[in-house]
Amino acid sequence: MPEPSPAVPAQESTEPLMGPAPPPETKERYFLRFTLAQRYLHGVLFATFLGLAATGLPLRFSGTVWAIRFAKAVGGFGAILFFHKFCALILTLAFLIHLREIIARGLFKGEKGIFWGPTSMVANWKDVRDLFAHFRWFLGLGPKPEFERYAYWEKFDYWAVFWGMVVIGFSGYAMWFAPFFARFLPGWALNAALVIHSEEGLLAILFIFSIHFVNTHLRPDSFPMDMVIFTGRESEEEFRQRRPKEYFRMLSEGRSAMRITDAPPLWLINFSRVVGFTAILIGLALLVLTLSAYVAG
Numbered sequence: 001m002p003e004p005s006p007a008v009p010a011q012e013s014t015e016p017l018m019g020p021a022p023p024p025e026t027k028e029r030y031f032l033r034f035t036l037a038q039r040y041l042h043g044v045l046f047a048t049f050l051g052l053a054a055t056g057l058p059l060r061f062s063g064t065v066w067a068i069r070f071a072k073a074v075g076g077f078g079a080i081l082f083f084h085k086f087c088a089l090i091l092t093l094a095f096l097i098h099l100r101e102i103i104a105r106g107l108f109k110g111e112k113g114i115f116w117g118p119t120s121m122v123a124n125w126k127d128v129r130d131l132f133a134h135f136r137w138f139l140g141l142g143p144k145p146e147f148e149r150y151a152y153w154e155k156f157d158y159w160a161v162f163w164g165m166v167v168i169g170f171s172g173y174a175m176w177f178a179p180f181f182a183r184f185l186p187g188w189a190l191n192a193a194l195v196i197h198s199e200e201g202l203l204a205i206l207f208i209f210s211i212h213f214v215n216t217h218l219r220p221d222s223f224p225m226d227m228v229i230f231t232g233r234e235s236e237e238e239f240r241q242r243r244p245k246e247y248f249r250m251l252s253e254g255r256s257a258m259r260i261t262d263a264p265p266l267w268l269i270n271f272s273r274v275v276g277f278t279a280i281l282i283g284l285a286l287l288v289l290t291l292s293a294y295v296a297g
Helices: 036-060 065-074 077-108 125-138 152-176 187-217 236-242 244-252 266-296
Strands: 030-032 233-235
Touching (some): 030 236, 036 065, 036 187, 036 266, 065 077, 125 152, 152 187, 236 244
């Protein structure tokens, strides 16, 4: 009877032991909030507004030390006035382009959401309710209101700029082309245009560089900067937290796929931070110079 052959020991596998498969990584979704054209228009808006503020303040407070030094650095008050008018022309052109888009979409393309509804910039009763509900939430007396595509303060910001474009713009052109406007306006109206342009311009500077900056960039959910106006995109978590009414309405209407987009590239995020922080620093510096001129005066 043959002897049984010795058992051959099993070779140990050199491959690592495989544990349970890790769960697939969930890629964060991003949604488009502002188109490229809208972001370009906003860029022109804030760049020209900074230019108008930086040139208008030295003209308004021409007797201050910093205004005189600034005028000497750029070639005199005549040069400052030239750049002020140049920025005014560019901003006027951007405003007319925006008006053309509103008229084309609202009247010719029949987009009713331009003038009324949840996606409109026109205020409605929900904005009034949200305003009081927000104050109650600030005081701990109620839940935080759920906002639609545009919150009440964003609509206020929009119409403040719209009002400023009409009032400040018209008064500025009335002074610029005084002989033409003097043909059908009395002399006191041109004097009033000077006062209105100056005071409304200061009000716009104080509003933008304080209230608008705080509302947009210094809120707890966006500090130190809200990047969406620069990148045009926001994550799904940001979307759901900031505008739950719009988010769930979009899901219920089955339109979420239309707005899904790629995450913002790193170069765009870094570029947006540089541009955004530069604008904020310039605005705060102009705000300090405005307040100091009032205190000194």
